[in-house]
Amino acid sequence: AAARVRHVEEKVRGSLPPRLGFEVYPFKVGWYNGHLKPSFHLPYPADTLGLVVFSTPRMFTNAFKPFIKSQRFQNIRDPIDECVAYYFSLARENFPDEKVDIMYDYDLLPNRRPKVLVQTAAHVAGAAYYYQRTDVKKDPWGEKKIYGVCIHPRYGGWFAIRGVLIFPDVEAAALEQRAPIDCVETDEKRIELLERFNFHWRDWSYRDVVEVEESYSEEQRLYFATPPGERLKLLRFEEDEP
Numbered sequence: 001a002a003a004r005v006r007h008v009e010e011k012v013r014g015s016l017p018p019r020l021g022f023e024v025y026p027f028k029v030g031w032y033n034g035h036l037k038p039s040f041h042l043p044y045p046a047d048t049l050g051l052v053v054f055s056t057p058r059m060f061t062n063a064f065k066p067f068i069k070s071q072r073f074q075n076i077r078d079p080i081d082e083c084v085a086y087y088f089s090l091a092r093e094n095f096p097d098e099k100v101d102i103m104y105d106y107d108l109l110p111n112r113r114p115k116v117l118v119q120t121a122a123h124v125a126g127a128a129y130y131y132q133r134t135d136v137k138k139d140p141w142g143e144k145k146i147y148g149v150c151i152h153p154r155y156g157g158w159f160a161i162r163g164v165l166i167f168p169d170v171e172a173a174a175l176e177q178r179a180p181i182d183c184v185e186t187d188e189k190r191i192e193l194l195e196r197f198n199f200h201w202r203d204w205s206y207r208d209v210v211e212v213e214e215s216y217s218e219e220q221r222l223y224f225a226t227p228p229g230e231r232l233k234l235l236r237f238e239e240d241e242p
């Protein structure tokens with residue numbers, strides 16, 4: 001069964017490889033549900049295999065731009081979302097005889113709640129620590145609503161959690177849980193992080209709370225800083241022909 005899980009993981013990684021700016025981490029649905037109120041539970045047995053997928057800084061250049069240039073791009077929804085959905089669909093094609101349930105970060109239930117809390121998934125998979133106000137001993141915020149944020153040990157806040165793939169027919173009983181790397185260790189830093197994420201997220205400074213290996217390119221920053229309707233015409237492509 002452990003070999004089966006690794007096999008599934010590797011097949012998914014084949015379509016969502018680090019080279020294209022994706023990271024894939026396994027978890028058990030039970031670990032995820034264990035932290036959540038029943039209304040947020042994913043409706044599968046506890047040992048069911050889930051994979052949570054990140055995009056890293058190089059996704060923009062290595063997967064997104066080629067996708068936009070290709071025949072695959074239909075321009076029917078947000079271009080980044082369309083690109084991610086395309087790569088997820090390739091991952092699913094590796095499993096023609098199996099059920100694979102895909103949930104994106106932006107998917108909502110009929111009651112408008114998110115289908116999956118991708119930050120909790122990232123944390124239980126040991127992939128990126130989810131810092132919440134409960135991780136701060138002396139909480140200075142009183143009645144204010146404070147949203148939590150995941151920090152990646154190598155990319156800080158310069159990544160996104162794109163979604164999860166659930167394999168209802170794959171049991172991951174033997175999967176061992178790893179704790180995420182706690183890279184924002186002091187209360188002082190955690191407070192600074194949560195304040196930046198909640199009150200100054202537009203300046204992106206929360207993303208640099210730890211030292212990072214790689215961040216978004218100038219072109220990618222400009223893309224996200226531009227209103228959606230004007231983004232595509234910013235993209236610069238190297239010419240193929242002289």
Ligand code: B12
Nearest residue numbers: 035037105114116117118123147149150160161197198201
């Ligand atoms: C709705 C939403 C918003 C809303 C509301 C925010 C919120 N967190 O509720 C708004 C529009 C305000 C928003 C804004 C932003 N968002 Co937003 N948003 C989401 C979305 C779609 C759902 C979040 C949600 O509703 N959660 C529901 C609440 C109840 O969940 P929760 O607070 O985590 O509570 C649960 C946990 O505490 C858990 N729990 C309890 N105890 C424990 C213990 C442990 C150990 C664990 C692990 C869990 C756990 O139980 C609770 C539920 O029962 C997520 C994507 C997703 N599908 O998850 C992105 C997401 C959270 N957003 C993201 C971002 C980046 C932003 C913005 C910076 C804008 C942007 N896109 O650039 C801003 C920043 C916040 C701000 N200052 O406004 C990123 C965060 C990435 C990261 N590194 O963590 C996400 C994950 C999207 C992504 N694709 O990466 N967002």
